[in-house]
Amino acid sequence: MRVENSFIGTDGVGEKTEQSIWEQGVTHWDEFEPSVVGGQRGDRIQQFIDEGRDRIAETDVTYFDHAFPSSERWRLYETFRERACFFDIETTGLDQDRNQVTTVSLHQGGDTQTLIAGDDLTAENLRAAFDGADLLVTFNGKRFDVPFLEANFDVDLDRPHLDLMYTCKKIGLSGGLKQVEQDIGIERDRPDISGRDAVRLWREHEQGRDGALETLVSYNREDTVNLKTLAETATERLDERIFVG
DNA sequence: GCGTGCTTAACAGCAGAACC
DNA sequence: GGTTCTGCTGTTAAGCACGC
Numbered sequence: 001m002r003v004e005n006s007f008i009g010t011d012g013v014g015e016k017t018e019q020s021i022w023e024q025g026v027t028h029w030d031e032f033e034p035s036v037v038g039g040q041r042g043d044r045i046q047q048f049i050d051e052g053r054d055r056i057a058e059t060d061v062t063y064f065d066h067a068f069p070s071s072e073r074w075r076l077y078e079t080f081r082e083r084a085c086f087f088d089i090e091t092t093g094l095d096q097d098r099n100q101v102t103t104v105s106l107h108q109g110g111d112t113q114t115l116i117a118g119d120d121l122t123a124e125n126l127r128a129a130f131d132g133a134d135l136l137v138t139f140n141g142k143r144f145d146v147p148f149l150e151a152n153f154d155v156d157l158d159r160p161h162l163d164l165m166y167t168c169k170k171i172g173l174s175g176g177l178k179q180v181e182q183d184i185g186i187e188r189d190r191p192d193i194s195g196r197d198a199v200r201l202w203r204e205h206e207q208g209r210d211g212a213l214e215t216l217v218s219y220n221r222e223d224t225v226n227l228k229t230l231a232e233t234a235t236e237r238l239d240e241r242i243f244v245g
Numbered sequence: 246g247c248g249t250g251c252t253t254a255a256c257a258g259c260a261g262a263a264c265c
Numbered sequence: 266g267g268t269t270c271t272g273c274t275g276t277t278a279a280g281c282a283c284g285c
Contacts, residue, residue: 012280014253041281071272094265094267143270144264165263166271176263195265 001239002079003052004029009067010048012041022243029053059083061134065160074167076135076160077235082109084162085133086227089145090198090220096151102202103217104149105224108133112225114217123153136161137231139177164227167234171241177223177230184233186226193219 003009005028007018017037024036029049034042048067055063061080068075077084086107093099104121105114106129113129115121126149130136138145142163149155173180181188193201198219204212 012253016252037282089265091265096268099265140262140264140270143262143268147268148264163270169262169272174262197265199265 001075001235001243003056003064003068003075004079005243006068006072006075007032007045007048008069008072009052009064010041010045012044017041027243059134061160071166071170073160073162074170074235074238077137077162077231078239080135080160081231083132083134084108084137084228084231085130085135086137086224086231087141087145088138088220088223088227089148090195090202090216091148092199092202096148101148101152102198103220104129105217105220106130106133107221107224107228112221114221116213116217123155126153126155130155130157134160137227138163139180139227139230140165162231164230164234167238168230171234171237173234177226180230181226184230186229188222188226190215190219190222 007013007021008015021032021036026032026036029052032045032049034046036042037045052064052067056079059080061076061083064076064079065073088105089101090103091099091101100117101121102117103114104126105112115125115129136146136157136159138161140163142161146157146161150157168174168180173183178188178191178194193215198216201212201216201219205216
């Protein structure tokens with residue numbers, strides 16, 4: 001579903017009204033006539049559509065991020081997937097004040113890059129990497145990855161953010177990223193490695209063990225790239241579930 | 246103009262959950 | 266093992282459409 005199929009961004013329009021509009025055969029902005037709902041509501045929807053068309057032309061993801069209820073943020077994905085930045089971090093622990101970020105992988109426009117602590121992981125490089133990322137896509141990133149990065153580096157990641165943990169919950173998938181990947185059939189090169197191993201691998205790298213860093217980076221990149229498959233699958237399933245199109 | 250029914254918005258409180 | 270955002274539920278208020 002694209003944002004042009006949505007009417008829920010209008011003030012005074014909720015789930016039931018939108019469903020009713022779809023059931024009348026109006027499933028796209030192009031098909032909308034104010035008469036399908038009547039009165040001021042119709043005028044407001046028309047205003048939302050007119051404004052929305054301009055905002056899409058400007059790639060203004062933030063406008064729709066604010067307009068849609070947070071539970072419907074997943075609808076941004078199909079329209080703005082080209083501007084999506086999937087990312088995942090590895091750290092030395094859970095405490096953002098005591099532990100450090102070891103690697104950050106970003107997958108955007110088909111390319112994946114990894115920044116590594118002690119090498120190229122700097123605030124400046126992070127800002128450059130996130131420049132142009134209009135829609136962040138993570139798994140539990142709202143509570144972990146973003147706060148961790150903002151606490152450890154002078155970066156501002158306050159922008160539209162699709163946290164797939166909640167999107168997956170809506171379609172009955174829970175249990176952590178690895179579990180969810182398994183549930184939808186995503187295969188891994190190294191299924192035996194976990195987040196705890198990421199801490200161990202970093203320590204081994206610091207102690208000079210050959211191959212430890214390569215394994216850690218590979219794990220981090222796989223986590224990141226898999227987010228794209230997860231986003232595609234989750235949004236498709238939600239689309240099938242709610243959209244009368 | 247009035248009453249009714251439907252719908253949304255706003256708010257509070259609570260529990261669940263996953264990150265490394 | 267610390268953190269905290271989100272969804273869920275229930276409640277209340279208000280706006281709107283519609284029929285009379």
